[in-house]
Amino acid sequence: MANILDIRRRIRSVINTRQITKAMKVVSAAKLRRAQERALAARPYAQMLTNVLKSLVARAEIYDPETGEPKHPLLAQREEENILLIVVTGDKGLAGAFNANITKAASRFLESKEGKNVDIEAIGRKGRDFLRRRYPAAKVQTRSLADLAESIEAEPDEAERAAAIQITGEHVGILGKVEFAQASALAQNVIARYCRGEIDAVYVVFNEFKSVIAQRLIVEQVLPIEQIGAQTVRLVEEMTEEEKKKAKEAAISAGVGMRGPQHEADESASQFGTAQVDYIYEQSPEELFRALLPKYVSIQIFRSLLESVAAEHAARMTAMDSATNNATDMIDSLTLVMNRARQAKITKEIIEIVSGAAAM
Amino acid sequence: MADTFKLEIVTPEKKVVDTAAEEIQIPGKNGYLGVLPGHAPLITELAVGEISFRENSVEQRLAVAWGFAEVLPDKVTILAETAERPSEIDVDRARQAKARAEQRLANGDTMVDVDRALDALQRAETRLEVAAKK
Numbered sequence: 299m300a301n302i303l304d305i306r307r308r309i310r311s312v313i314n315t316r317q318i319t320k321a322m323k324v325v326s327a328a329k330l331r332r333a334q335e336r337a338l339a340a341r342p343y344a345q346m347l348t349n350v351l352k353s354l355v356a357r358a359e360i361y362d363p364e365t366g367e368p369k370h371p372l373l374a375q376r377e378e379e380n381i382l383l384i385v386v387t388g389d390k391g392l393a394g395a396f397n398a399n400i401t402k403a404a405s406r407f408l409e410s411k412e413g414k415n416v417d418i419e420a421i422g423r424k425g426r427d428f429l430r431r432r433y434p435a436a437k438v439q440t441r442s443l444a445d446l447a448e449s450i451e452a453e454p455d456e457a458e459r460a461a462a463i464q465i466t467g468e469h470v471g472i473l474g475k476v477e478f479a480q481a482s483a484l485a486q487n488v489i490a491r492y493c494r495g496e497i498d499a500v501y502v503v504f505n506e507f508k509s510v511i512a513q514r515l516i517v518e519q520v521l522p523i524e525q526i527g528a529q530t531v532r533l534v535e536e537m538t539e540e541e542k543k544k545a546k547e548a549a550i551s552a553g554v555g556m557r558g559p560q561h562e563a564d565e566s567a568s569q570f571g572t573a574q575v576d577y578i579y580e581q582s583p584e585e586l587f588r589a590l591l592p593k594y595v596s597i598q599i600f601r602s603l604l605e606s607v608a609a610e611h612a613a614r615m616t617a618m619d620s621a622t623n624n625a626t627d628m629i630d631s632l633t634l635v636m637n638r639a640r641q642a643k644i645t646k647e648i649i650e651i652v653s654g655a656a657a658m
Numbered sequence: 659m660a661d662t663f664k665l666e667i668v669t670p671e672k673k674v675v676d677t678a679a680e681e682i683q684i685p686g687k688n689g690y691l692g693v694l695p696g697h698a699p700l701i702t703e704l705a706v707g708e709i710s711f712r713e714n715s716v717e718q719r720l721a722v723a724w725g726f727a728e729v730l731p732d733k734v735t736i737l738a739e740t741a742e743r744p745s746e747i748d749v750d751r752a753r754q755a756k757a758r759a760e761q762r763l764a765n766g767d768t769m770v771d772v773d774r775a776l777d778a779l780q781r782a783e784t785r786l787e788v789a790a791k792k
Contacts, residue, residue: 339673342668350701350728357730477671478669478670479740576699580700581688581703
């Protein structure tokens with residue numbers, strides 16, 4: 299029979315752990331709420347931009363009437379030879395399988411593109427660490443996003459590739475406070491590379507977040523833009539029922555609303571730019587279209603960052619909720635073992651006393 | 659005719675303004691334009707500049723960098739990449755950015771992207787101007 303003191307010590311340690319996981323769950327829930335709000339705040343802008351672009355598509359001639367080729371380089375479809383993959387993970391761990399799932403999906407995507415050149419932009423420390431162990435860094439590195447936003451030097455010419463799959467940029471520590479300027483800087487860099495023909499397609503792998511119980515891991519095609527306002531998704535991994543159930547329980551106990559931001563999407567935002575009137579165009583529709591399209595790419599990258607952050611907090615909240623539950627179960631079973639041991643000890647002592655008395 | 663119109667200024671990060679205004683000056687790409695209620699429908703790209711609008715006879719200013727505006731007779735919607743009230747502008751940072759951009763232009767280095775440097779310079783100057791007027 300185990301030593302009572304040892305068991306008591308273990309119980310105390312598990313109680314301490316439970317306190318930590320509980321606190322982390324509460325913190326994650328608060329952060330999740332904030333991240334949800336931010337994702338919601340970004341929605342009207344994205345919605346309006348999409349609407350204007352859609353209405354411009356109808357008015358501007360974006361395809362060459364003779365050849366049928368798109369006039370804008372961001373719409374041009376090319377044979378996929380060089381691909382850029384943006385991997386969005388979290389900076390921190392202890393979020394269940396959140397980071398592992400993303401890196402797994404990224405690996406699977408890379409396998410499916412075998413034989414092609416892939417540049418990787420890693421966002422988030424966890425994904426960066428994982429990718430760095432596998433793939434070499436490119437000889438020319440994209441500067442960190444903070445620098446990108448500020449720097450105004452022209453990008454150097456492409457150097458030789460380090461390998462078929464290489465990491466061209468690492469962006470760590472930006473997820474704590476995602477700013478549009480950063481997403482925009484990355485988008486500009488990506489667009490420049492795309493227009494120069496260094497890359498033929500751009501994909502983002504990230505965890506999409508509609509609400510706590512509606513998340514999925516997707517690989518989304520950002521460039522070339524196939525259809526404005528529609529997602530081009532290449533690989534999807536939905537949540538399993540069990541995951542959904544767990545996430546739901548965690549959300550309820552943490553008091554986080556289950557309703558995703560999308561239900562509250564701004565009514566007026568969806569009407570922007572769609573009024574059935576003849577607008578005066580200060581610039582020609584073509585010119586407007588050219589100016590807006592890059593913003594569309596920026597907002598898509600911005601959205602994937604925001605949603606990934608929300609998903610990360612949700613994953614951590616769920617993981618910490620199960621950890622707390624597991625700790626409670628463990629405390630219960632350990633208490634049972636301890637009580638049993640104590641009981642056995644008392645019984646043994648009584649037997650000793652009784653047999654001692656009988657011997658006299 | 660109504661004497662106000664609905665005004666919304668939206669950035670990717672938040673809705674900055676959602677109010678009823680009597681008049682607005684928009685820094686269009688082809689020059690500033692003033693809008694009163696009942697304006698003809700119009701769509702324009704914005705330049706780097708200053709938006710000023712009158713709400714309950716109080717004038718308010720915002721520094722914007724790149725955006726997009728839709729004008730309807732009873733509503734003006736502005737999508738801006740950044741829109742800052744004078745109180746939100748970091749004057750020191752704007753000053754530093756201005757100095758940096760000026761230096762880059764003065765150096766005449768071939769590595770420098772002149773357009774971007776000019777843009778940065780203009781953004782910084784606008785910020786400083788708006789901040790000074792508060």
